[in-house]
Amino acid sequence: MNSTQAIDHHNKHSVKAQRIVLFVFLIAVMISMSYVISGQLFKFGVMAFSAFVTPEGPDAVTEAGKLMQSMTVVYNGLAVVLTIVLTIFVVKKFLALGQEHRMPFIKRMVLYLALTIGVVVVLFPFFWMLCTAFKPSGQELVISKTNPFDIVPSEPTLDNFRRVLKVDAASKSMAAVDAIEQKKNFGTYFLNSLLVATTAAFLVTFFAAMGAYVFSKKQLPYKQQIFMLLLATMMIPGMMFMVPQFFMVCKMGLFGTKWAMFLPHLASVFGIFMLKQFMDTIPDSLIEAAQIDGASEWQVFTVVIVPLALPIILTLFLLTFLFHWSNFLWQLIVTNFENPLSITLPVGLALFRGQYTSELGLIMSASCFSIVPIAVLFLFAQRYFIEGMTQGAVKE
Amino acid sequence: MSEKKLMIVAVIAYIMLVFVCWDDSIATSPDGRQILTFWHTYNDQEELVLRDIIKKWEGANPKFTVRPVRIPFDGHKAKLRTALTVGQGPDMARVDWSFVCELARKNSVVDLETLGFENIRRQYLEAPLETAYIDGKYYGIPDQSTCVAMFYNRQMFKDAGLLPEDPNAPVVPQTWEEFIEVGKKLTDKSKDQYAFAMTNTLWWNLPFFNSYGARIVSEDGKKCVIDSDDAVKALEMMASLVSEHKIEAGAWRPGAISPEQGFVNGKYAMVFMGPWNLAKFANAKMDFGVGLIPGGTKGTSTNVGGTDVVIFKGTKYAAECYDFLTFFTSAENQKDWCSKLNQLPINLGAYDLVSFEDPHLMMFMEQMKHAGPNPVVKDYSLLEDLVNPEVEAVLSGQKTAREALGAAQKKVQERLIDF
Numbered sequence: 001m002n003s004t005q006a007i008d009h010h011n012k013h014s015v016k017a018q019r020i021v022l023f024v025f026l027i028a029v030m031i032s033m034s035y036v037i038s039g040q041l042f043k044f045g046v047m048a049f050s051a052f053v054t055p056e057g058p059d060a061v062t063e064a065g066k067l068m069q070s071m072t073v074v075y076n077g078l079a080v081v082l083t084i085v086l087t088i089f090v091v092k093k094f095l096a097l098g099q100e101h102r103m104p105f106i107k108r109m110v111l112y113l114a115l116t117i118g119v120v121v122v123l124f125p126f127f128w129m130l131c132t133a134f135k136p137s138g139q140e141l142v143i144s145k146t147n148p149f150d151i152v153p154s155e156p157t158l159d160n161f162r163r164v165l166k167v168d169a170a171s172k173s174m175a176a177v178d179a180i181e182q183k184k185n186f187g188t189y190f191l192n193s194l195l196v197a198t199t200a201a202f203l204v205t206f207f208a209a210m211g212a213y214v215f216s217k218k219q220l221p222y223k224q225q226i227f228m229l230l231l232a233t234m235m236i237p238g239m240m241f242m243v244p245q246f247f248m249v250c251k252m253g254l255f256g257t258k259w260a261m262f263l264p265h266l267a268s269v270f271g272i273f274m275l276k277q278f279m280d281t282i283p284d285s286l287i288e289a290a291q292i293d294g295a296s297e298w299q300v301f302t303v304v305i306v307p308l309a310l311p312i313i314l315t316l317f318l319l320t321f322l323f324h325w326s327n328f329l330w331q332l333i334v335t336n337f338e339n340p341l342s343i344t345l346p347v348g349l350a351l352f353r354g355q356y357t358s359e360l361g362l363i364m365s366a367s368c369f370s371i372v373p374i375a376v377l378f379l380f381a382q383r384y385f386i387e388g389m390t391q392g393a394v395k396e
Numbered sequence: 397m398s399e400k401k402l403m404i405v406a407v408i409a410y411i412m413l414v415f416v417c418w419d420d421s422i423a424t425s426p427d428g429r430q431i432l433t434f435w436h437t438y439n440d441q442e443e444l445v446l447r448d449i450i451k452k453w454e455g456a457n458p459k460f461t462v463r464p465v466r467i468p469f470d471g472h473k474a475k476l477r478t479a480l481t482v483g484q485g486p487d488m489a490r491v492d493w494s495f496v497c498e499l500a501r502k503n504s505v506v507d508l509e510t511l512g513f514e515n516i517r518r519q520y521l522e523a524p525l526e527t528a529y530i531d532g533k534y535y536g537i538p539d540q541s542t543c544v545a546m547f548y549n550r551q552m553f554k555d556a557g558l559l560p561e562d563p564n565a566p567v568v569p570q571t572w573e574e575f576i577e578v579g580k581k582l583t584d585k586s587k588d589q590y591a592f593a594m595t596n597t598l599w600w601n602l603p604f605f606n607s608y609g610a611r612i613v614s615e616d617g618k619k620c621v622i623d624s625d626d627a628v629k630a631l632e633m634m635a636s637l638v639s640e641h642k643i644e645a646g647a648w649r650p651g652a653i654s655p656e657q658g659f660v661n662g663k664y665a666m667v668f669m670g671p672w673n674l675a676k677f678a679n680a681k682m683d684f685g686v687g688l689i690p691g692g693t694k695g696t697s698t699n700v701g702g703t704d705v706v707i708f709k710g711t712k713y714a715a716e717c718y719d720f721l722t723f724f725t726s727a728e729n730q731k732d733w734c735s736k737l738n739q740l741p742i743n744l745g746a747y748d749l750v751s752f753e754d755p756h757l758m759m760f761m762e763q764m765k766h767a768g769p770n771p772v773v774k775d776y777s778l779l780e781d782l783v784n785p786e787v788e789a790v791l792s793g794q795k796t797a798r799e800a801l802g803a804a805q806k807k808v809q810e811r812l813i814d815f
Contacts, residue, residue: 138679141657191417198410243481250482257420332471333478337435338463341420350468380402 019102023094026109027087033116034083036149042075043152044131051134051156061136065155126371127151133160133365140360160365164352183340186366189348192258194373196331196344197324200262204320205313208271213305215272216279217287227276230269246333256336261344262324271316278312279305311384318381322374345370429461432717433486435476437469437703445736446724453723460716480504480708487711488721490539490703493527494776499706500535501774506707508534511718519727521742523700523767530772531617536704537725538742543698544603544668545763546690550683552589552665556581568666568687572607572633575690579643582665590645592637593655593664596791598783599770600668602699604630606768607692612779613771613813620813622783623798623805630692631797635790648791659684670701671740671760686756688763697768702742740764773812782807 050067054060090109097105132140134156144150166185214220215227245264254260282305290304306313328346336342349370352362438446443464450462465486467475473495479485491499499505513534517525520538528536546568553559553567558578560567569575579591594600598612605612610627613620621627637644645664647655655667660680668689677684688696705724707717723729727745734741734750740760741750752758773779786804789795795803 136679138676141660142680143657143661195414195418199414202410243478246478247482250484255484258418329471329474332468332475335475337465337467338433339420347468350470351466353468353470 019106022106026106026113027090029113030090030109031083031087033113034086035079037120038082039076039079040150040152042078046071046075047134047152047156051158056162061155061157064157068154068156129364129367132360133368134158135361137359137361160361164362164366180338180340184343186348186369188340189343189345190369192341192343193325193345196258196261197321200265200324201317201321203266204268204271205317207266208268208275208316209306209309209313210301211272212275212279213301216276217284231273234269242330242333249334255334256339256342258342260334261331265324268320271320274316275309275312278309282308314381314384318377321377325374429459430713432460432462432488432713432720434462434464435467435486435489436464437467437472437490442737445733449724449729449732453720457716457719460713462720480710483710485708485710487713488705488707488717490705493524493700493702493704493770496528496536496704496706497530497772497776498774500530504709505535506709506714508537508718511715516722519743519745520725521744521764523769524702524742526769527700527772528704536706537721539703539705539725541700541702541740541742541764542670542672543700543760543764543767544600544670545698545760546666546687547659547669547677548666548685548687549659549662550685552582552662558582566687567685569690572690572692576637576641576643579637580641583643588663590664591643592666593645593647593658594668595655596648596784596788598780599699599701601634601787602768602770603668603689603697604634606697606699607689607694609694611769613773617772618813620805620808622808623801626693627801628797631787631790631801633692635797638791639793648788671757674738674754674756686759688759695766696763697766698763700767700770775812778812779808782811
């Protein structure tokens with residue numbers, strides 16, 4: 001064996017050793033992460049279960065706590081089992097691979113672990129929201145002494161959800177007081193907001209698309225100047241308009257109606273700007289082709305422009321929906337609090353906050369419901385988001 | 397199912413939803429009585445008691461009915477400002493104490509002395525009543541009042557061997573000098589444990605200023621006197637807790653653990669806190685007590701929080717509104733209100749009628765008697781914005797107390813009082 005071979009051989013060995021050390025280290029990280037994360041998730045499941053099965057009552061909290069205590073073995077056991085299964089799966093897969101495939105496998109593992117950490121960081125606030133929603137009043141700020149990262153309540157309760165949906169005893173006695181009081185519940189607010197936000201989003205995208213089409217593709221005297229003038233209005237803070245707009249809405253007799261919630265925001269300069277920038281990238285030749293085939297102006301708009309600009313239109317739809325879903329100040333001003341049919345979600349949620357105390361548990365349980373439409377919309381529109389971005393990038 | 401179909405289904409579902417649920421009108425049956433609208437910010441339990449009181453009042457006034465309308469406390473100022481601009485305001489409302497001055501200076505609330513308030517005003521606690529005293533006239537009646545007192549963690553006192561043997565003896569030191577001595581024994585930085593924690597906003601700092609007899613704004617409201625010698629002394633003492641004696645946790649720094657959270661988790665032994673958290677802390681199963689705030693040169697003192705009720709000039713029935721509000725805040729109804737809701741009375745007559753089982757609440761009633769005056773200015777949040785950064789500069793050691801308060805006085809005088 002000559003010297004170069006010896007060095008080669010030695011190198012091979014040390015590379016192999018390095019690989020093994022790296023792999024063992026990664027497995028250790030994976031095991032601890034898997035145990036902690038799945039432990040919390042299983043504990044959350046057990047916690048939600050014990051909160052659901054305990055009936056409402058003065059001792060409900062301690063009873064649910066006891067039930068949870070008795071199931072400690074279950075969630076810890078499940079976490080251990082899951083971790084063991086995962087470890088065996090990964091190690092088996094690693095060992096089955098040939099030498100030359102092992103390094104890429106380790107690289108993939110690093111990537112997945114990093115991504116898992118990213119997911120944990122992103123989802124942690126939502127998990128905290130879910131956990132806090134189950135905490136009884138007063139326990140929201142208490143940090144576990146044994147493990148500060150253990151945020152799942154040990155004595156869960158459904159009271160926050162009951163109070164938000166007004167199915168608890170105190171709200172029932174309140175509802176008995178007055179027929180109007182009966183309608184003052186989360187369901188009404190949710191429905192109102194859904195109607196307001198969806199209608200606003202539909203109308204805004206519709207008007208903005210038509211406006212943007214004209215500014216992008218049509219001949220209009222002083223087009224550039226008018227567009228600049230429109231853009232200039234974006235520099236004025238929205239607060240300035242609030243009182244005049246409120247005055248107009250009241251003069252129209254719309255105070256306390258759903259129309260008032262979004263009517264002044266239907267003309268969206270931002271929307272026109274966003275859509276125009278996108279429509280500029282659509283080649284004129286497409287429109288000319290359609291016109292040669294005998295398309296009317298309306299057909300050009302609906303058959304050529306809208307389908308091509310759909311990703312960006314959906315993005316605008318989503319942004320507008322979000323804006324109206326959480327537009328607190330304006331909706332507060334035009335709400336007629338005597339009429340629960342005009343109270344929307346952001347305003348209704350504010351009713352839970354007192355002067356000094358915020359009922360964190362109540363706010364969080366209400367938030368659990370209020371993020372549902374946004375989450376659904378995002379899941380649905382996510383693909384279009386990315387499509388919109390890449391399409392804009394490669395157009396001529 | 398393709399995405400196109402899904403979209404069409406969603407649109408159809410939406411259109412159906414609009415047809416079924418788009419309804420703005422709600423049936424209210426007029427019964428011939430004149431409606432007086434009362435905007436309030438009470439919670440469910442409070443509103444039930446309020447409705448009982450309204451029923452009693454309506455029994456004596458058959459021609460009128462009071463309609464309570466709840467609005468969110470966050471934004472009640474914006475809501476009232478805009479509603480009053482277009483004449484959609486209520487007949488009367490419950491507003492934060494700091495808002496009365498703005499309403500009065502903008503000429504939108506009724507001067508109560510025209511309705512005979514002079515005869516009954518002595519029945520109210522002085523400090524809360526003074527929040528509605530603007531330019532020599534009374535524009536509101538206090539309906540609910542709070543103050544802060546010193547909460548202490550019994551367990552931490554026990555661990556440090558500082559609990560007195562006599563269970564009736566006060567645990568919290570009586571003067572700031574003793575407070576500092578005790579504080580040093582309670583602070584253990586290795587365990588991340590501090591004797592005291594404070595937030596730096598003017599309202600929360602008022603107990604310091606008031607215990608030295610320092611006013612923020614002079615009694616006639618024409619001059620800012622925050623740079624007085626007493627105020628300088630108070631601020632120097634405050635700063636010494638942080639810098640010299642190091643018994644304060646720095647909870648006033650941005651991003652620090654808030655006094656409330658630190659107290660619940662046993663990091664801070666003493667914090668200023670109001671009665672609103674009594675039930676919450678009891679639920680958290682912690683062993684705590686309440687004591688009077690330590691005294692400065694003028695003895696123990698505290699701030700005043702809470703709300704006042706006002707009558708708007710837009711109403712045609714000011715006399716009836718006044719009658720209802722005085723009925724609502726009368727000693728007898730206050731007794732009901734406070735014993736049902738565990739709150740502090742604002743009516744001196746009710747002080748003798750109410751007795752709480754909870755010793756902590758009794759301590760708050762005692763502390764309330766020593767409450768100092770709050771600064772009454774037309775824009776209270778601006779006052780906070782002007783003063784807080786100056787105080788922070790002292791706490792973090794960038795300025796001396798005299799420099800900072802001199803600068804604060806100048807700013808407040810120029811931008812808030814003379815402006």
